[in-house]
Amino acid sequence: MEGSADVILYKRGLLTLAAGLLSGCAGQQSVLSPASDQARTLSWLGLLMGVICLLIYLLVVVLLGLALRRRARPAISPTGEVSGPVEGWLQRGLTIWASFVAAVLVVLAGASFVTDRILATPRGPAPLDVRVTGQQWWWRIAYRSPITGEWIETANELHLPLDRPARIELTSADVIHSFWVPGLHGKLDMIPGRANVLAVTPRKLGWLRGQCAEFCGLEHALMAFDVKVETPAEFQAWLAHQAAPAQARAGPGLALIENGACGGCHTVRGTRAKGRAGPDLTHLASRRALAAKTLSLSHGGLMGWITQPQALKPGAEMPASGLDPERTKALVAYLEALK
Amino acid sequence: MNALPDLTPVGDVAELPDAAMGPRGLIWWGTFGFMLIEGAGFVLAGGSLLYLWAQAPQWPPVGAPPPALGFGLAFTVLILLSALPNIWLQKRARACDLPASRLGLVVMGLLGVALMGLRGYELAHLNIRWSANAYGSLIWLMMILHTSHVLTDLIDTLVIAVWSFTHEPGRPQFADISDNAGYWSFVVLTWPPIFLLVYGLPRWS
Amino acid sequence: MSAVPILDRAEAEARCLAAWRDAPGLWGFLTTVDHKRIAGRYVCTTMALLFMAGVLALDMRLQLAFPGMHRMGAQGYNEAFTLHGSTMLFLVSVPVMEAMAMWLVPLMLGQRNMAFPRLNAFSYWTYLGGVLMLWVPHALNVTPDLGWFQYPPLSGPGYAPGHRTDVWAQMITFTEVAALSVSVNTAVTILRMRPLGMTLAKMPLFLWAMLVASVMTILALPAVMLVTSMLIADRLVATHFFDPVAGGDVVLFQHLFWFFGHPEVYIIFVPALGFVAQIVETFSRRRVFGYIPVVLSLLTIAVLAFGLWVHHMFAVGLPKLGASFYTAASMAIALPTGLQIYCWIATLWGGRPRLTTPLLWVIGFIATFVIGGLSGVMTASAPLDLQLTDTYFIVAHLHYVLIGGALFPLFGAFCYWFPKATGRLLSERWGKVSFWLVFGGFNLGFFPMHFLGLMGMPRRIYTYGHEMGWQPLNVVALAGSVIAVGGGLIFVANACFSFKRGAPSGPNPWEASTLEWACASPPPPYNFTHSPVVDSLTPLWPPPQVLPVVTGLSLDEREVLVTSVVDAQPVHRQASAKPSIWPLVSALAVSATFVGSIFTPWALVWGTLPVAAALTAWFWPHRRLTPGARRLLGKAT
């Protein structure tokens, strides 16, 4: 009867697996929908291990069921000792089982080791240098400019060219975070005092989602970001655009940013707003989301985030602006123009 | 069937002693267990020190002279010497020799006090504050760990000394005295490696 | 058998009772050193905490069952999973296993008490201090909120103001002091107080398991005490252990924490293997298959467990070669574990199993734990772990290992030894009901979490967006958890009811083979009037008409028999400590010191005075004063 219970368990497993695969592919943050060499390698390793483990589990359950089934039982002496053929088989079985387990472990460890080696050596043209810095609770992203060699800074949206290895340097400005884009690679921690490097080679166009995977304090849950894999041409255009200063149109909005509290923490390149504590806003309107994907970037989103950030992402370091509706509208109008 | 079986005597232990000395006794094993715990603590603390030392570009960091050797050496010599009367005390205690045990306890007590005095000077001449940098923090960690053990055994020795002068010990109490001496041997043995880490590493690395 | 001289039990029992009885009322409650009473307290406290932490878990599952729930805010959720994790690992799992050992070891050895009875009392009071250390501040809204691991710098002076982190760190110091005391006690008792004839080779597997677990505890726990002390020092006296600017390293914390943290898992799991061994043996009505392989695998686990802590840190970005080594080591530990699983199945195969509730729990253990073990093999792979770690896959894995691997055998052990502890039988029917509810509910609740992890759901998030597609499985998880908790409540109700109205069990209702079944149920304060003599692994198989014992241990004084380590030859008689208030007083002094040290380092200095005073009073031998001095209390301890 134990066996039957586990058959149920196993069926349920399959159902959930199906559900998992479906919704997993629907989501952009699934291990099961790899979009890079590395993620694909890992998913194969995972599949291999998963299948082997499933088979071993079934074997154990079957043995357990057989051990319990009704049948003639061997004679047992009053002192509890058992003799007879069965005991002999069980003895031999022990040796067989031990060597079987050992063999499987060798295979799995070998597969894991080989995978490690493959991941360590990304193939393809000269890698792209990107630096991602974790901060409570958003992502500072900087690209090495191909022309000037300086860092071009943006935030919470990572763009990568297709088929070109990217060398992502992972650092932290405050506490430990972990950079995880399941579609690209496994997670790697961002540790104050260290720089980790993640090498990925995107192979699939489109949007992916990443999220912080190491508990980093109050709003750990709301620290996600977008990843866009695009053609090299699109990417070059995008990068050039990001490198350019903002098309700053003077006006009440700009005045608020330069003289008001915004400029104290945010930078809008090409203006007098040069704060460093918060995300760079130079091309804010070119992004998809706000506040590390807490909100979508829309008029309503901007209005809400500026007037009541603490209600939308409690504990975030973005303070309420305290501006009246008029000035808020002006500010939002300007931000929306930061294409 | 499901009832208490009757009891039948197959032997008698009435003639066994009411205590045994050293590893044959029960208490010794308890003390030994705690030595294992504290030993593990020492090893891990030392490991942490070596871990950060291996990462440090400079040890000690710029501007920090290594701990003054004088008092450290004095303490080392004295604590190593203290092993001799300690072993003697252990032997006499195991022989249930009361006068000798009392004398040994007094000597060890005085040695302990002297060592704590020296240790005071040592701490005053480490030439670094624990809040200066990780190097300082680790030096102090090692020193505090060991000092707390010296102090513990000193208090223990003094208490036992007082007791032994006011009471008539039996075998179990002599066993206690010998176990206390055994603990002191542990405190002595843990010092040389710590000495090398605290005084040696900054000089010879 | 008429030739055999029979001892007068009634007279011996009366005299032992006089010597071992506790004082009545509160005073007796505060001063008792009876391992059974203290262990009982331990178990009750841990079960109460298990319930509270379980309710927290339900609350969190509810919060996560739907996207954007406002059942809890971020702060509330962080506090909830911190309390849940810290309570379950430090205040429930480890203590309950040690409590079982404290209760069982002397009985299984035919002894009257453990080696250091007062150390047991001290251990419980200190543990209780740890419980209050975590839950009283919680009541006062000073709840730790950085997880059960509290990595710096998040827990350091820059990002964790106030005392939330200190509370957590000192709670650990409390519980580890308590755990270390029991471990030393258990190890020494097993090594030096075995009955005549019980050589190491004739020692029941449960005792082997507890010996291994105790030694592991002794070697592992100092790491966490050290690292939490370093953390407090960083916060309180401005040391720089975890300060990269001044030559420290935040990863050092993780190394020390996991050097403790991984053995910790086995410190919880190995005793469970001991329960499994005794239960399987009794209900297969045969000796455990492969005694020697099981013992060797226990020892192997103990050694390996110290060599693979780094597999909790693969995402830190360590050198590849090192990672591969730890992958190999982590996978290697599946071999001894797999061997044991085989031995249990083989025992059932070659025996005559009786499907009683305890055995059901063990079958549930095999069916569930193996899933956790296999997912453990997957996470042991350094590269694959990068996708799995810190996701719900790990949440599933660790609960399969800890609940399936430790809690199921523990529940089985409760059912198995309940008659011995209470003299009454549990209701088999309700026992089976509770088993199926817990087993089914648990698997329903936690199996889907593997897929949540693969779908990218990280751990320790208090909310998620609808677009993530995680809701359906989270609802399933909630449902499963509710069912499991319901089953747990039925389990408790069954215990309470049977405690009052259960059928009398007699000394050996299961016809089990080990010595604890040779004394009355419930055991009297002195357990055994005379120390038994054994000549096999299964002294009660076949059930002896007369039990061979040695005489000569005092019936009128508290006295125990000390034997040699390997072959259990008699060495000496040891006076066993009488009840005393000083363990409690010492625990209070220690507590005051620990709590004070959160606020000022000087607490450690002035705290030594009361602690030293209390300990002196504790160990002060009461003997005849030198001539001329007046008599104090008669001779004792």
Add this chain to the structure above:
Amino acid sequence: MDAGKVRHRALEQMHKAIALLMAAVLAGACTPEKRSIGPAPPSTPPTGPDDPRAARIETNVFDVSEGGRHFRWAGCGQCHGRSASGFARLDDPAWRCGGDVSRIYASIANGCGPGMPAFGDRLTSEQIWRLAAYVKSLPKLDPHLRQRGDNALAGEPDGRQWKGPLT
């Protein structure tokens, strides 16, 4: 048999310890540890020295520590760092424009004599409140602990400079 005496001594000891434990816990309890998240932090300037919000915020460890981070992000340390001297020095009890939270708030918002410009426009009220609470806490703060805290924030942007993360 003076078990009575023993018991009495024991109970005495026990009461002492329990009292100590409760006192210790209470000392760290309740509002001082509360994380004022959500729309909680004050968003308008203090009404005067006896503004009740002042007492609340300066005793709240979370607000004070947030103030410390604003202190760095706003670049206050460039003049008011640990090595600052004279009027710029904040860890001595001497105040040029008053040392209570409301006056410190005023000094930050409207400036204070020569050398201390007004930051009222560059910071929101909430930020100034927390800054004031942090500044108020500095004289009581052990210099080594202040150093340690600054180290912990060393990777974060310092005013308009950001030296990049620690690596």
